[in-house]
Amino acid sequence: MRLTLKIWRQADAASEGAMHTYEIDDVSEDMSFLEMLDVLNEELQAKGEEPVAFDSDCREGICGMCGLMINGQAHGPEVTTTCQLHMRSFKDGDEIVIEPWRADAFPVVKDLCVDRGAFDRIIQAGGYISVNTGSAPEAHATPVPRDDALRAFNVATCIGCGACVAACPNGSASLFMGAKITHLGELPQGQPERDTRVVEMVGQHDHEGFGGCTNIGECTAACPKEIPLDVISRLNWDLHAAMRHGL
Numbered sequence: 001m002r003l004t005l006k007i008w009r010q011a012d013a014a015s016e017g018a019m020h021t022y023e024i025d026d027v028s029e030d031m032s033f034l035e036m037l038d039v040l041n042e043e044l045q046a047k048g049e050e051p052v053a054f055d056s057d058c059r060e061g062i063c064g065m066c067g068l069m070i071n072g073q074a075h076g077p078e079v080t081t082t083c084q085l086h087m088r089s090f091k092d093g094d095e096i097v098i099e100p101w102r103a104d105a106f107p108v109v110k111d112l113c114v115d116r117g118a119f120d121r122i123i124q125a126g127g128y129i130s131v132n133t134g135s136a137p138e139a140h141a142t143p144v145p146r147d148d149a150l151r152a153f154n155v156a157t158c159i160g161c162g163a164c165v166a167a168c169p170n171g172s173a174s175l176f177m178g179a180k181i182t183h184l185g186e187l188p189q190g191q192p193e194r195d196t197r198v199v200e201m202v203g204q205h206d207h208e209g210f211g212g213c214t215n216i217g218e219c220t221a222a223c224p225k226e227i228p229l230d231v232i233s234r235l236n237w238d239l240h241a242a243m244r245h246g247l
């Protein structure tokens with residue numbers, strides 16, 4: 001395939017950015033999207049030009065490092081991570097617009113790399129959970145109903161990629177936060193700090209500059225792990241419960 005790429009280039013957080021156009025030939029439909037960018041970067045380096053900076057690590061859809069706006073969609077046209085998107089989703093002659101995550105709380109570091117440290121600070125604000133240390137407890141000492149265990153496991157698949165924020169017109173991190181709150185809130189081990197956890201996490205979320213949720217649903221549509229929208233209901237329920245308890 002021959003493609004035209006329009007890519008956001010920005011030297012650093014303080015500089016003005018702009019779209020740059022590149023032509024690329026010989027793109028195989030079997031390449032991943034990031035491999036296609038690797039090829040572009042090899043060509044740029046061969047010409048003595050600065051390669052395009054973008055984030056990636058596992059390239060297997062599990063670490064959450066990758067993330068690009070591709071033709072205006074977080075992670076592109078498929079429900080998957082950018083690293084698991086393949087060029088067979090495009091056709092010869094296509095023009096592809098590639099931008100960094102769009103959110104005030106994720107400032108651009110360089111080109112397509114953004115700083116997602118705000119997510120780490122939300123997790124950090126949630127604090128610890130109380131568990132007994134020492135030898136391994138007997139397997140049935142803390143029974144967890146099967147449905148609760150499945151629900152906790154499913155929402156624990158959130159990889160912290162930030163697509164939900166990038167897709168949300170309000171730049172809200174409510175889906176990400178709801179996944180974390182639901183994960184711990186379903187389990188006995190998550191109960192002792194349940195009230196303080198939700199209050200602290202929501203406070204940090206707002207402090208970081210993420211917007212509020214208005215039930216638009218773009219977050220769950222963009223989420224590569226299909227985290228359901230109802231985790232935000234759980235988040236709100238827990239927050240109201242904490243307030244009723246005097247926090």
Ligand code: SF4
Pocket residue numbers: 157158159160161162163164165175176179219222223224225226227
């Ligand atoms: S909720 Fe989904 S889109 Fe948001 S950070 Fe987690 S995995 Fe990514």
Ligand code: FES
Pocket residue numbers: 055056057058059060061062063064065066081082083084
């Ligand atoms: S690079 Fe790890 S999820 Fe994409």
